[in-house]
Amino acid sequence: MHFEKGRLSIACVCMVLGFMLVIQFRSTEDIRASQPTQRVEELAARLHQAEAENQALEAENRDLKGMSGDAKSEKITDDIMMISGMTPLEGPGIVITIDDSAKKAKVENDPNLYLVHDEDILKVVNELRAAGAEALSINGQRLTANSEIRCAGPTISVNNVRSAPPFEIRAIGDKDNLTNAINMRGGVADSLKVWGISLNIQPMDNVWIPAYKATAKYKLANRSSKEEETK
């Protein structure tokens, strides 16, 4: 090799190269060490925190349940829990399964008509409530007083949890009443069947409905002692 001409210059260049190599190596190591691991650690810490919080709340819940020894107050608490959706319930009722249309969309029709929408679910739920359903859940989400049924892109969000079709609506109540309310002529089932949306009603002797899983948080609303509105 014929490097003899510029030994010093080559040494300089090699020095710069070595410097750059090491700097690059170091910063890559830094990035590798810092970003993903930091994120993982952060997430793990958050998970631990949430789990601990959850356990504490569960323990508190159990203690409170145990403490109310008075039968009357327990009864009241039970009723409130049932109404608010904080306990899982079971009883006779129906399970409705709604799925997108299996029909092929006609060219001249809007393909949206062949899909299940939040409005369809809302209508079904409304009919069930009017027919005296005591408890309702959609795809495992208990419907509470604060639950929303809302379109979220291709999915439907209930209790801020999204789920995709098929939707399984469980209802506890009088089987015949609930079934008839849905199958009423000109009712919900009829209007959905036009588009081929499948709506399957299954009366059952024992329907299980889960509890509302999230905790109720009231950030803005406060308890009021006023019984009537004063001006």
Add this chain to the structure above:
Amino acid sequence: MIYAVVGLLIGGALGFLVPFGIPAGYSSLFSVALMACLDSVFGGIKAACSGNFDDKIFISGFFTNSLMAAFLVYVGDRLGIDLYFVALLAFGLRIFNNLGFIRQHLLKKH
């Protein structure tokens, strides 16, 4: 050859001693500049093998290539053109070409 190795070692030591690293935002520019430097070095070795090594060309190429590569990637970034991969590909190809040439030269010699 000794000079080159000693230079490399001194540079490496300096790199370890310097307290700062490359900010994450500029790491892509820096890596492209590094690729350009490596390319220049392999080009220099190739030139030395074929006997027409010129230190002026080598040094000017070394610095201009790396600065221009980083600058182009920077401009591309600003314009929304991802020149980063293009530069890496181009330098990578050239490095491997030069490496092949050097290997053939050494094999022929011995």
